Amino acid sequence: MKKxxxxxxxxxxxxxxxxxxxxxxxxxxxxxxxxxDFVSQLSExxxxxxxxxxxxxxxxNVLRPGNDIKASLGKEEILSGxxxxxxxxxxxxxxxxxxxx
Amino acid sequence: MxxxxxxxxxxxxxxxxxxxxxxxxxxxxxxxxxxxxxxxAFLTLCEDKAYETAKKADKQIADFGQKAFNDFPLLxxxxxxxxxxxxxxxxxxxxxKVLEDYVPAYSGTVVERLEKAGAVVIGxxxxxxxxxxxxxxxxxxxxxxxxxxHNFVPGGSSSGSAASIAANFCLISTGTDTGGSxxxxxxxxxxxxxxxxxxxxxxxxxxxxASSLDCPGHFARSVxxxxxxxxxxxGKDGFDSTLVDYELTPPKPKLRIGVPKEYFxxxxxxxxxxxxxxxxxxxxKKGIELVDISLPHTKYGISVYYIIQPAEVSSxxxxxxxxxxxxxxxxxxxxxxxxxxxxxxxxxSGYYDAYYLKAMKVxxxxxxxxxxxxxxxDAIIAxxxxxxxxxxxxxxxxxxxxxxxDVFTVSANLAGLPGLSIPFGLGKDNLPLGFQLIGSRxxxxxxxxLARAFEEATNYQPRVAI
Numbered sequence: 336m337k338k339x340x341x342x343x344x345x346x347x348x349x350x351x352x353x354x355x356x357x358x359x360x361x362x363x364x365x366x367x368x369x370x371x372d373f374v375s376q377l378s379e380x381x382x383x384x385x386x387x388x389x390x391x392x393x394x395x396n397v398l399r400p401g402n403d404i405k406a407s408l409g410k411e412e413i414l415s416g417x418x419x420x421x422x423x424x425x426x427x428x429x430x431x432x433x434x435x436x
Numbered sequence: 437m438x439x440x441x442x443x444x445x446x447x448x449x450x451x452x453x454x455x456x457x458x459x460x461x462x463x464x465x466x467x468x469x470x471x472x473x474x475x476x477a478f479l480t481l482c483e484d485k486a487y488e489t490a491k492k493a494d495k496q497i498a499d500f501g502q503k504a505f506n507d508f509p510l511l512x513x514x515x516x517x518x519x520x521x522x523x524x525x526x527x528x529x530x531x532x533k534v535l536e537d538y539v540p541a542y543s544g545t546v547v548e549r550l551e552k553a554g555a556v557v558i559g560x561x562x563x564x565x566x567x568x569x570x571x572x573x574x575x576x577x578x579x580x581x582x583x584x585x586h587n588f589v590p591g592g593s594s595s596g597s598a599a600s601i602a603a604n605f606c607l608i609s610t611g612t613d614t615g616g617s618x619x620x621x622x623x624x625x626x627x628x629x630x631x632x633x634x635x636x637x638x639x640x641x642x643x644x645x646a647s648s649l650d651c652p653g654h655f656a657r658s659v660x661x662x663x664x665x666x667x668x669x670x671g672k673d674g675f676d677s678t679l680v681d682y683e684l685t686p687p688k689p690k691l692r693i694g695v696p697k698e699y700f701x702x703x704x705x706x707x708x709x710x711x712x713x714x715x716x717x718x719x720x721k722k723g724i725e726l727v728d729i730s731l732p733h734t735k736y737g738i739s740v741y742y743i744i745q746p747a748e749v750s751s752x753x754x755x756x757x758x759x760x761x762x763x764x765x766x767x768x769x770x771x772x773x774x775x776x777x778x779x780x781x782x783x784x785s786g787y788y789d790a791y792y793l794k795a796m797k798v799x800x801x802x803x804x805x806x807x808x809x810x811x812x813x814d815a816i817i818a819x820x821x822x823x824x825x826x827x828x829x830x831x832x833x834x835x836x837x838x839x840x841x842d843v844f845t846v847s848a849n850l851a852g853l854p855g856l857s858i859p860f861g862l863g864k865d866n867l868p869l870g871f872q873l874i875g876s877r878x879x880x881x882x883x884x885x886l887a888r889a890f891e892e893a894t895n896y897q898p899r900v901a902i
Contacts, residue, residue: 347777352757353777359773363773367774370836371782374739374743377739385797387800389648391635394635408542413541415541416538416539416541426759
């Protein structure tokens with residue numbers, strides 16, 4: 336059976352920006368391993384010279400006419416999802432840390 | 437009052453002044469207040485807005501009579517929206533704690549079009565959180581119950597949408613179908629559910645799950661109602677660039693229905709299988725030819741789906757960082773976390789080719805199967821799910837087992853095909869039975885005409901569970 340290692344799960348958790356306890360990591364490790372093992376059956380399908388599909392109705396490069404511009408949401412509407420804004424900006428966590436002298 | 441069960445009867449009653457739209461809203465809210473505590477189909481009700489819209493509709497009818505219905509084809513139609521559809525000023529949660537207090541600043545295209553056509557929104561419907569699930573059990577606000585038998589699930593992910601039609605909480609409801617999330621709950625609740633062709637109905641203003649698969653659609657109690665609603669919701673809106681405008685063209689006079697051998701396999705509930713074959717016989721008696729067909733890649737559908745779908749989910753749920761709206765990512769429930777991680781895994785460096793690229797190639801194979809089949813037939817008849825509605829907790833502890841419940845529905849999404857879930861009687865435990873018709877791209881009208889023939893042949897009467 337296809338096994339995902341604890342290290343791999345931890346890497347995935349980091350990429351996913353999720354915060355999981357070590358208990359959760361173990362639980363998801365076995366559940367995801369089971370799913371990945373199941374979907375690995377695709378390796379038995381011959382896909383030589385087969386093009387991948389990501390769009391089913393055959394559309395390519397759909398462009399909007401340049402003169403078809405609609406009004407967008409106003410500032411208040413955009414900010415309405417958060418109570419704690421600052422000077423009409425969303426607040427985010429600090430990116431830089433203050434260097435201790 | 438006796439609430440009419442179809443749009444036609446509702447509007448006829450309004451025109452004859454047997455009742456007003458306000459009376460209808462009263463009657464639906466009375467039922468919701470009586471039964472929703474147990475069934476849990478509605479998460480949010482918008483009474484003020486509903487009565488305000490209803491009063492306007494009553495004025496239209498008083499002033500213009502029949503003309504009002506010509507101008508507003510869904511006038512007086514009471515609708516509930518899956519809580520994935522953004523409704524301006526009305527809380528929209530995706531049934532997730534992450535969006536528990538989110539009130540959208542705009543409405544999606546479907547919501548706007550239904551309102552412009554005269555429909556009255558009464559509330560927002562429960563679903564599996566982020567539309568992840570096949571039972572309705574994944575809602576962060578408690579599971580929805582099957583109105584026909586409360587010990588059984590209503591199906592998912594559009595659990596409340598299907599249950600609300602079966603429970604007579606509203607006349608029509610909206611849903612989304614990414615891997616069966618309209619057709620399967622419609623089947624479990626004994627109502628009609630349409631998954632249109634990919635690119636028919638706008639995804640604008642609907643919380644995205646898997647963008648190459650998501651199809652907004654709707655639920656009702658007759659094929660006539662399904663068609664009426666699609667005429668309003670379909671077509672380009674200038675926001676969703678995958679939309680295609682097309683006419684609902686009538687089918688050719690002589691129709692053939694394909695019976696795919698891969699959909700009648702070991703493990704399917706004998707009662708479900710017998711019912712689908714009985715439905716096929718009904719078509720045959722109507723002069724429609726049944727043709728044995730083969731869709732050899734059917735068994736790979738689930739694997740393709742559970743690679744592509746979580747991959748797109750992981751990308752779409754990346755935007756929920758709690759900065760602009762909603763809570764932080766810790767608030768995701770287990771199923772969302774599972775899919776985010778699964779998707780991140782299959783897209784990650786070193787696994788992309790083996791899983792994601794491979795799945796996109798096998799997707800092409802699945803599509804080829806259908807394209808070949810539709811050279812021979814005009815529609816395909818198949819079970820919607822291997823079983824009728826199942827019991828609560830029967831699959832909840834085993835994600836893979838739950839995923840396998842989608843085996844007969846995912847392929848239509850992978851290929852972008854329309855599918856119509858049609859109810860056909862009740863089985864053991866008072867649970868609904870039915871089947872689906874799958875058509876070629878943009879052939880909704882053929883599915884509707886077939887469903888109409890089926891209604892006639894079986895003398896179908898719309899009904900509700902309670």
